[in-house]
Amino acid sequence: MxxxxxxxxxxxxxxxxxxxxxxxxxxxxxxxxxxxxxxxxxxxxxxxxxxxxxxxxxxxxxxxxxxxxxxxxxxxxxxxxxxxxxxxxxxxxxxxxxxxxxxxxxxxxxxxxxxxxxxxxxxxxxxxxxxxxxxxxxxFPWEDWRNGRPEVIDRAIIPAIEAWLAASAPDRLATRTERADLTFGLRHARWDPVRVLDRFELLYELRLADEAAARLAAGPARAAARVSPTPGSSGGSRRRGGPREAADGAWQPRARSTGLGVPLALDHRRIAAAALERLRGKLAYRPVVFEVLPESFTLSRLQQVVEAFAGQALHKQNFRRLVGAANLVEPTGEEDLRTGGRPAELYRFRREVLRERPAPGLGLRRLGGP
Amino acid sequence: MxxxxxxxxxxxxxxxxxxxxxxxxxxxxxxxxxxxxxxxxxxxxxxxxxxxxxxxxxxxxxxxxxxxxxxxxxxxxxxxxxxxxxxxxxxxxxxxxxxxxxxxxxxxxxxxxxxxxxxxxxxxxxxxxxxxxxxxxxxFPWEDWRNGRPEVIDRAIIPAIEAWLAASAPDRLATRTERADLTFGLRHARWDPVRVLDRFELLYELRLADEAAARLAAGPARAAARVSPTPGSSGGSRRRGGPREAADGAWQPRARSTGLGVPLALDHRRIAAAALERLRGKLAYRPVVFEVLPESFTLSRLQQVVEAFAGQALHKQNFRRLVGAANLVEPTGEEDLRTGGRPAELYRFRREVLRERPAPGLGLRRLGGP
DNA sequence: TGGGTATATGCTCACTTCGAGTATAAGTGC
DNA sequence: GCACTTATACTCGAAGTGAGCATATACCCA
Missing domain, CATH: 3.90.79.10 (Nucleoside Triphosphate Pyrophosphohydrolase)
Incomplete structure (x- = not known):
């Protein structure tokens, strides 16, 4: 109408x-x-x-x-x-x-x-x-830590961050260093798998996300404006530490630096980053993984999928203890014989947990590694 | 343009x-x-x-x-x-x-x-x-548990739920009972302070939220449609348990039942419910409380505010241990003498924590009571 | 002046959860 | 049979949680 x-x-x-x-x-x-x-x-x-x-x-x-x-x-x-x-x-x-x-x-x-x-x-x-x-x-090649620290971090990201910091005005240095440390788990900070969007936005500002370079050609002010609103659960929180980087004439990107990762049109990769962040955040307290799994699955398969989304390897024995304690699954009584080793029991998701517990998820408190 | x-x-x-x-x-x-x-x-x-x-x-x-x-x-x-x-x-x-x-x-x-x-x-x-x-x-009078279980629950909500269940078709009874139990912490389920929106939506369907009655007069289909999308962190999750209540001719509201709580225009009370849910959820893992507090405050004041938002009383000693362990605050060195008892130390929020830990909040895992 | 009361703060203790490791079970391929 | 692979069970110390007890320091009032 x-x-x-x-x-x-x-x-x-x-x-x-x-x-x-x-x-x-x-x-x-x-x-x-x-x-x-x-x-x-x-x-x-x-x-x-x-x-x-x-x-x-x-x-x-x-x-x-x-x-x-x-x-x-x-x-x-x-x-x-x-x-x-x-x-x-x-x-x-x-x-x-x-x-x-x-x-x-x-x-x-x-x-x-x-x-x-x-x-x-x-x-x-x-x-x-x-x-x-x-x-x-x-x-997002930097997000996959399942086989250890992604090489792209040391090869491309840290140098870019260092160059960015080196080119910073002194009054900005502390803020920028803090931000980089926190976002990428440098120095004393630990890598937080959930901060996907923070990382994408920083790389975007560093011109390491390809969309940035293209957009920049159209006018720096616009490029800066696109970065300002911060979706997702970490929403306005970071604003409190002081204003974020405004459009900043001081820092010049390396001309046409190699973009990291496959870009999407417009801001769609940013949207995808927000989605990955949300998904990772939810893994811990909502049983969302089961929605991509078939009706029955082995515990190893469940762990594989969680690891795929979390971008992090998990400790096998603790993982199954967690799943068991959470009462999220029940055995179907059948076995998967295609494992290549001892056959694995098949499980199904117990939808009843949704009513039994307030926040049923794999209680991966910090998505702890192996 | x-x-x-x-x-x-x-x-x-x-x-x-x-x-x-x-x-x-x-x-x-x-x-x-x-x-x-x-x-x-x-x-x-x-x-x-x-x-x-x-x-x-x-x-x-x-x-x-x-x-x-x-x-x-x-x-x-x-x-x-x-x-x-x-x-x-x-x-x-x-x-x-x-x-x-x-x-x-x-x-x-x-x-x-x-x-x-x-x-x-x-x-x-x-x-x-x-x-x-x-x-x-x-x-939302049913959300304030600081002085024990709100009387409105036993006086108005549970009877309404029971009437609703009694009027249910047999094939819906189980689903409805589950939903009511989980949402309001009945039977074996525990009250989850975060599920504000779920509760509001159920009360809305029960015609215990005043907007419903008014809207209903304009046409039941519209009223039902307004309830369908479910915002907030518990977003689509609940859909998995099967489709929610569709527009349902079987259940008739008591004519002009007394609405619970002060209504707002249109769907604004729903939006407010979504906000309270988000806020409660965030208390545990982001230091948002400090944004409504002055620069310096006592630990009791901090607890008061958390309790006000959480709608739940907290164990005092554990609360301060939590705050201490989280390194969220530091003493200013001054004291508040207006306590009526021993003077309380004044603290300020340590904004640095934002860079030190992935999810700095008062780790109120289950917003546990006293 | 001293006791009662209110609030703040410090500490203990049993219990649960978590991270990490070791050991055992049951298949496959040769 | 053996080597190998994967699944599953159990243990143990460190850390975290829930509840209570004890103490400190103010105010009020007799």
Whole structure:
């Protein structure tokens, strides 16, 4: 229903986009579903995601659509519609993630994106928009600590941080050092798997995320503005430590530095980072993992999947003790013989726990390693 | 900048409202800031919040405004603008809460609300919209357990739940019983202070929240639709237990049952419930309490405020051990002599903890009582 | 002046949880 | 049979949690 003119000023309305971060897992690989840029908003003019203004052609993006007032009674219904249209996947878990609304997140017009997190069991996809599963850690190579500290941190990130600190005005040095330490677990700080978004934003400012370089060419002020709002659970918290870096003429990026990880169109990689952060945070206190697993599974498989999302290896014996104590699963009585060793018991998720305990999750308090 | 017609279909745009849940504390009372309905969206036609369609005149509502494309580079800037215009309060913490977008949350047109949580230190307010501090627990009397189990639970809520269960079809009984037990900590389930929104939604369905009755008169389907999306951290999780109650002709509300708690206009009390839930959840792992406290405070005062938000009394000695162990505060060296007993040491918040530990909060794992 | 009361603060103790290691069970392939 | 792989069980010390007891220092009032 169009808003009646004279009652609604043109300023007061904006396009409302819906974005879906669809997550699954296959083997030990956490997966993100992307589509071709041209397909995300079918029927749009050219000039949207994938062309040169957005950072070169061929960038994938998140499945998205605009809210359709006649079809979508609720936002979630809208997202369900778009997921089923573009991918056909049955979604097992839905959660609103964050609403992105910076003025210039889409060049040329004001467009909000209400982003949703969706979990599905893995299956091959096809659809109008060439949907494709992507390894999450190809987008965020620094987030995968399962095989130890990712080499990209020492090779590229720490040097960039040091250069950034070296170029800092003295009054900013302390703040910046603190921020870098905390975000990447340097010095005395420990790596916190959950701070995915903080890390992405810092790398973005350091021009180590490729979108930054492209966007920067269009004008530094815009690039800086895009970074300012901070979604997710760590929301406004960090603002208290003093204002974050404003647009800062002093620091010049290395010309066209190699971007780290595979970029997505526009701010979609940022949205994906917010989703990974939310997912990791939830692992500890909500039984969300089970939504990407089949009906029955072995404990090793469960651990594999948790490790895939957490980006961290876990202590095997403690993991099963935790799962046992949490009463999250029950044995089906069957066995998986394909283990290559002793057969593993198969388990199923006990949905009843949802009513038994306030916050049923694998109580991974600090997502502790092995 | 107006969207150019012909490019944007009328369906794809909606009004974007911004809502602020401004929270503070005075004494032992947690506070929510409301304004007169007519002031929330100045310059609107009549027919918005406070008139009879919304549940009777005189209902207060949350401070709100529409996104102004020319003024608000980001959503957060927009909320800052509206808070400062309508209340003049200096906000110390900001966090995006949830985006509400059901078709009929505002009668007559599609309007999104992007809600923000804001924390301020208490001070008297005045402004164009008659801003007023409200006791949070007058809106949600069942949430305050500081002086034991609130009488309203046994007097009104449990009877209503029992009537609801008695009127249930047999195949729904189990699901409904589970839901009620879990939500209100009946039987074997424990009361979980965080599940504020679950409780509000159940009471809403039971017609114990006043907005429901008013809205119901306009048409049951609409009322049911408004309940469907579930914001906050417990987002989609509960959907897994099977679909929630759909619009259900079988259960008839008692005619005009006494509403529990003070209602707000439209769905604003729901938004406030989401905010309280978020705040309670955050207490444990982010040092947000300090944003409503003055620079220096006694440990008892700190505990008082935590208890006010948590709605639960805490064990004093353990609380101070927790605070001490968390290294969240440091003594100022001064004392508060107005205690009426032994003078209390004054402390200040150590902002450095934000960089030392991943999730610095009062580690109230289960918000454990005394 | 001294006791009663209120508040603040320090400490103990049993119990649970957590991290890490060691040991055993039960399959496969040769 | 053996070597190898994976699954599962159990142990033990360190740290954290919940509850209570004890002490310190103010005020009030007889």
């Amino acid at each position: 169009p808003t009646s003119p004279g009652r609604t000023s043109s300023r007061a309305s904006a396009r409302v986009g819906l974005s879906a971060v669809i997550i699954s897992v296959e083997g030990t690989t956490p997966l993100l579903l992307t589509v071709e840029a041209s397909a995300a908003f079918p029927g749009e003019d050219a000039g949207f995601p994938g062309d040169d203004a957005g950072g070169g052609p061929g960038l994938a993006c998140l499945p998205g659509a605009h809210l359709d007032d006649s079809l979508d009674g609720t936002l979630e219904q809208g997202v369900r519609r778009l997921v089923s249209t573009q991918t056909g996947l049955p979604v097992r878990y839905f959660e609103q993630l964050y609403t992105f609304g910076d003025r210039d997140r889409v060049p040329g017009e004001r467009e909000l994106a209400v982003a949703y997190l969706a979990l599905v069991r893995y299956q091959a996809v096809q659809g109008p928009g060439c949907p494709r599963w992507q390894d999450f850690y190809q987008l | 107006p969207t150019s017609p012909g490019r944007t279909s009328s369906r794809a745009s909606a009004r974007v409202g911004l809502s602020a849940v401004i929270i503070s504390v005075e004494g032992t009372t947690p506070l929510l800031l409301t304004v007169e309905a007519s002031a929330a969206f100045p310059g609107e036609d009549a027919g918005f919040p406070g008139d009879d369609a919304g549940g009777g005149p005189g209902l207060a509502c949350l401070p709100g405004a529409h996104l102004d494309d020319s003024l608000d580079g980001t959503l957060e800037q927009g909320v800052r603008r509206l808070v400062s215009t309508q209340t003049g309060l200096p906000v110390r913490y900001f966090e995006q809460l949830y985006t509400f977008g059901d078709r009929d949350r505002v009668p007559g047109e599609r309007e999104l609300a992007v809600a923000y949580l804001a924390l301020v230190r208490y001070q008297a307010v005045q402004g164009p919209g008659c801003p007023r501090w409200q006791d949070f627990y007058q809106l």
